[in-house]
Amino acid sequence: MCISFKGGNYRLSWKKMIEFQLQADSRILRSILPKIEEAFTLLSKHPWHVIFPCPTIEDEDLASAWDQSLEEEFSADRIALAKLLKGKKLPYGYVEIDEEEAEGAIRGLSELRLIIRQNSLADLSDADLENGDFDLQKSSGAVKLGYFSYLILAEIQENLISCLS
Amino acid sequence: MSLSLPTPDLKEQNELEVETCKPWKVIVLNDPVNLMSYVVMVFRKIFGFNETKANKHMMEVHELGKSVVWTGEREQAESYVYQLQRWKLQTIMEEDD
Numbered sequence: 471m472c473i474s475f476k477g478g479n480y481r482l483s484w485k486k487m488i489e490f491q492l493q494a495d496s497r498i499l500r501s502i503l504p505k506i507e508e509a510f511t512l513l514s515k516h517p518w519h520v521i522f523p524c525p526t527i528e529d530e531d532l533a534s535a536w537d538q539s540l541e542e543e544f545s546a547d548r549i550a551l552a553k554l555l556k557g558k559k560l561p562y563g564y565v566e567i568d569e570e571e572a573e574g575a576i577r578g579l580s581e582l583r584l585i586i587r588q589n590s591l592a593d594l595s596d597a598d599l600e601n602g603d604f605d606l607q608k609s610s611g612a613v614k615l616g617y618f619s620y621l622i623l624a625e626i627q628e629n630l631i632s633c634l635s
Numbered sequence: 636m637s638l639s640l641p642t643p644d645l646k647e648q649n650e651l652e653v654e655t656c657k658p659w660k661v662i663v664l665n666d667p668v669n670l671m672s673y674v675v676m677v678f679r680k681i682f683g684f685n686e687t688k689a690n691k692h693m694m695e696v697h698e699l700g701k702s703v704v705w706t707g708e709r710e711q712a713e714s715y716v717y718q719l720q721r722w723k724l725q726t727i728m729e730e731d732d
Contacts (some may be wrong), residue, residue: 522720525713525728536717543721576673580723583668596667624670631672 486569488633494622496563502622503561505615509586510555513548516585544581551578554626565626572630579627583620590616658731659712661705663724665696677722678704681715706731 492499524536550571557566567575590612591599598604599620606614663674671693678689682705695702705715712728719726 521725522723525716540717540720577722580669580673584666584723587668600667628670628672631670631676635676 487566488569488572488630489564489566490629490633492563492565492622492625492629494563494618494625496561498618499563499622500561502615502619503555505590505619506555506582506623509582509589509619510548510552512585512589513581514545518544518581521584544577547574547578547581550574551582554578565629567630569634572634576627576630576634579623579630583623583627586616586620586623591620658706659709660703660729660731661712661715661719661726662701662703662729663692663696663719663726665700666725669724671697674724677719677724681718681722 518540519537522540524533526532550567551574553571554560554565554567554575557564559566587599593613594604606617609617674693674696675686675689678684678692679686682689684692692702692704704719705712709728716726716728
């Protein structure tokens with residue numbers, strides 16, 4: 471429940487929250503959260519317009535507006551995702567988010583997985599990553615952390631999609 | 636005095652009309668990151684596809700590397716590309732042959 475005060479009056483409103491528990495061991499979760507936070511800081515610096523270009527490049531005005539508008543949308547998604555990642559119960563395996571922000575967080579999770587894929591998991595082929603067909607034991611610590619982060623973010627995204635549908 | 640007006644080249648005009656009316660294809664490309672359930676959800680949300688149709692296009696993307704998800708006017712195609720990119724799906728558009 472949310473109470474907001476305005477001009478001496480107060481208004482009660484119900485916020486619909488989405489809550490679920492992750493299957494991942496909370497000890498693993500706590501060990502990868504710093505990695506996830508580190509990846510999150512890279513999002514705003516990434517040149518996303520390379521991956522998501524305006525299809526009409528000959529129109530410079532349109533291309534510039536396209537990039538700017540997408541960047542604004544991505545920033546809004548990151549704010550929603552940041553709220554999810556800062557959840558007090560997350561280190562213990564519980565995800566909480568306002569239903570109205572769930573879509574933004576779902577999109578933000580895709581962006582975060584993309585950046586982990588490009589940075590920490592760059593040595594793995596698409597097929598290996600998709601099938602989990604590689605020897606994790608032989609991988610470096612950074613790859614292990616990246617891979618677990620990648621999987622746990624997928625679990626969060628999958629659960630959010632399921633809650634919304 | 637006779638005023639000579641240029642005679643419009645009808646052939647050229649027709650070609651121009653055909654050119655501007657040519658349909659455009661919106662094509663979603665495969666990526667190893669986005670989950671199948673995510674792609675299905677995005678297709679349903681943006682195009683209003685039912686589960687079966689959304690699944691069919693998702694499987695095309697997954698197995699063939701791409702899927703033509705919509706064909707039509709250029710402006711609308713651009714709008715769909717934008718929406719799909721907003722959902723972090725790699726999308727391009729091409730003129731239909």
